[in-house]
Amino acid sequence: MSSQDVLQNASTLASYNVVLQVMFRVLTFFLNAFTLRFVSKELIGVVNVRLTLLYSTLVFLSREAFRKACLSGGSGKSHNWRQVINLLWLTFPLGLIWASLLVCVWLWLLEVPDPKAIPYYGPAVCLFASAAVQELLAEPLWVLAQAHMFVRLKVVAESLAMVAKCSVTVVLVVCARQWGLYIFSLAQLIYTGFLVLCYVVYFLRFLGSEKATQMCFPLLRVGDLLPSRADGEPLINWTLARLTWSFYKQSFLKQILTEGERYVMTFLNVLSFGDQGVYDIVNNLGSMVARFIFLPIEESFYIFFAKVLERGRSVKSQKQEDVAIAAEVLERLLKLVLVIGLIIAVFGYAYSHLALDIYGGSLLSSGAGPTLLRCYSCYVLLLAVNGVTECFVFAAMSQEEVDKYNVVMLGLSVSFLSLSYMLTWWAGGVGFILANCLNMGLRITHSLLYIHRYFRSSQWTPLRGLLPSPLLLLALGLSAVITALSQAVFCCDSGWLFRLVHVAVGAACLAFVLAAVVLTETRLVLFVRTQLLPSYRKKHT
Incomplete structure (x- = not known):
């Protein structure tokens, strides 16, 4: 290519x-x-900060390093995909180990929310961890799809999963508000379940098809998606394994930098x-x-x-x-x-x-x-x-x-x-x-x-x-001054008519900026x- x-x-x-x-x-x-x-801001804080941090930490530490290493030079011809699949399946047991450790931390070392205001915290922690481990089942398929540029697969899979998650959340928030954290836990499980299902169904249909043969896809059978070993070759590619370990050491630090404020909020209790x-x-x-x-x-x-x-x-x-x-x-x-x-x-x-x-x-x-x-x-x-x-x-x-x-x-x-x-x-x-x-x-x-x-x-x-063009910088500077003045005059306690004027001023300034981009950044x-x-x-x- x-x-x-x-x-x-x-x-x-x-x-x-x-x-x-x-x-x-x-x-x-x-x-x-x-x-x-429908729900309190305290409940949203626990879900969007505490539980989402558990989920993102588990997933990131289990798979990010494998993704970066296995997608480096990742064309179908430059990898022994049997060895790559074997390496990628290590994400699942690694996820189980991290799930066990992180669940213990979230349940026993962190402050537990008031069960009257935020019920079912313990089961929610376990369910969010289970959702993260469930998502790791699709990791070999995800890397295969990314390496071979199956662009529509990711779009369809994640779209269906997100629609299912949102639908479940809305229905349960309206009809079963007393379930508390169970609502968001079940929705997360359904999201990861749909992801895995979509990838599995796609590759079950794709492998052995005429399209796979035409593009010389490196895997022929469904069994090739599972860990296996060929005679006369190592179980995994040790060069990729060493690169994965290098990225893995980095992943701890990158996760802290990415989610640092959530770790500080969760472990140091600086905000309610x-x-x-x-x-x-x-x-x-x-x-x-x-x-x-x-x-x-x-x-x-x-x-x-x-x-x-x-x-x-x-x-x-x-x-x-x-x-x-x-x-x-x-x-x-x-x-x-x-x-x-x-x-x-x-x-x-x-x-x-x-x-x-x-x-x-x-x-x-x-x-x-x-x-x-x-x-x-x-x-x-x-x-x-x-x-x-x-x-x-x-x-x-x-x-x-x-x-x-x-x-x-x-x-x-x-x-x-x-x-x-x-x-x-x-x-x-x-x-x-x-x-x-x-x-x-x-x-x-x-x-x-x-x-x-x-x-x-x-x-x-x-x-x-x-280095942006001088005209663009001028347009941005003028827009900053004009919109700030509009904010002071028209927004936001003077009724909807004044708000609409404020929006119109912003739209005109944005059009001016975009015109500067078109004229100078051809x-x-x-x-x-x-x-x-x-x-x-x-x-x-």
């Missing part, structure tokens, strides 16, 4: 993932808005369950764009960079055509996420109060919610740049460099936890966001230095993508149209 084909497949995957994440965020958005009317619930709602609102645009781009283009670049080799020792494509794509991605991040930061300040008032009423807009969301809008800009830079760095690093970076991650983790604890006592929930900003700035600096060194001896300078616009919009690409290929 040529570099251009890999780019098109990665772009298609990113596009479908963006659509998928938009749908997820919209469903979750309305689901949270709905449940806010109710405050945790408000913070999590604001965090979800603020991270919507990061999750449904930036995260799919990061996941999809990590696969692109890992396939196009040879891990651990210098620019001069690789195919120059491949390096040129990688550099150009990196520059365009940096410019794309920078523009989106700047727009969010500018308009987030003036429209945070209105967004929270519409979404949750005075429960969210009367307290620290607007300040939290404004700070988070600035943090999204750092999230955007870090996602793209790290996706390139992790795809290009050698195993030795990954091991060295683990030391850097250890220092970042310690500093982040310390900053989170101190800043939260000083500034409440805003302290978490400030600590995240400082930490993200350090990670971006490390990645930028690596990229600069990587391309230093070549003709390519992809970091130019971080290469970026062309990249988005030809690579990230599937319908346009199909018409012109």
Whole structure:
């Protein structure tokens, strides 16, 4: 498969993932808005912080390192897939071990919520852990699908699972509110069950089909999806196993950096369950764009960079055509996420109060919610740049460099936890966001230095993508001033007519900014149209 084909497949995957994440965020958005009317913010705090942290920690520590290692250079011809499948099945027993340890911590070491206000905490912990272990059953199938660019499978599977989860949650919240945490636990089990079922059904139909034969799929029978050993070859690929171990050591630190504020809230009790619930709602609102645009781009283009670049080799020792494509794509991605991040930061300040008032009423807009969301809008800009830079760095690093970076991650983790604890006592929930900003700035600096060194001896300078045009900066600056004045005059205690005027002012400013992008960032616009919009690409290929 040529570099251009890999780019098109990665772009298609990113596009479908963006659509998928938009749908997820919209469903979750309305689901949270709905449940806010029926359950307490304390219950939401326990579900969205305490139990979701258990689930994400278990899943991340069990599979993330395997995914990164097995997708490196992951074409069907470059791997012995029997050995890769064997390696991937280790995620399930590893998940059982982590489930046993984490359930004990969540039940016996952490503060147990008041059973009168938040009933069935113990069973909910066990059910969330079971849901995470259940999801690991699909891990070999997920990696196979990602490595061979089965882009629609992920979209269909996760869409059906999310629709099922939301439907169950709504029905039980309305009809059986007294079930408490059982509602969300059962919904999570149904979500992971649908995921596994979709992947199993797809591969049962796909293996041995004419399509599989035409694309020379490396597995022939359903039995090949199970652990097995061929005569004369090792049980697993030990090179991949060592790379997995390098990523595994890093995964502990990355999980702390990713979910650090939840760990501080959970283990140090710096916020009450109710405050945790408000913070999590604001965090979800603020991270919507990061999750449904930036995260799919990061996941999809990590696969692109890992396939196009040879891990651990210098620019001069690789195919120059491949390096040129990688550099150009990196520059365009940096410019794309920078523009989106700047727009969010500018308009987030003036429209945070209105967004929270519409979404949750005075429960969210009367307290620290607007300040939290404004700070988070600035943090999204750092999230955007870090996602793209790290996706390139992790795809290009050698195993030795990954091991060295683990030391850097250890220092970042310690500093982040310390900053989170101190800043939260000083500034409440805003302290978490400030600590995240400082930490993200350090990670971006490390990645930028690596990229600069990587391309230093070549003709390519992809970091130019971080330099927006002067006209765009002017448009953003004017929009920031105008929308801030509109916020002070029209929003948000003067009735719906004044709110509509405030929205209209923002729409006009946004149109001005987008016009500046179209006029000055023509290469970026062309990249988005030809690579990230599937319908346009199909018409012109």
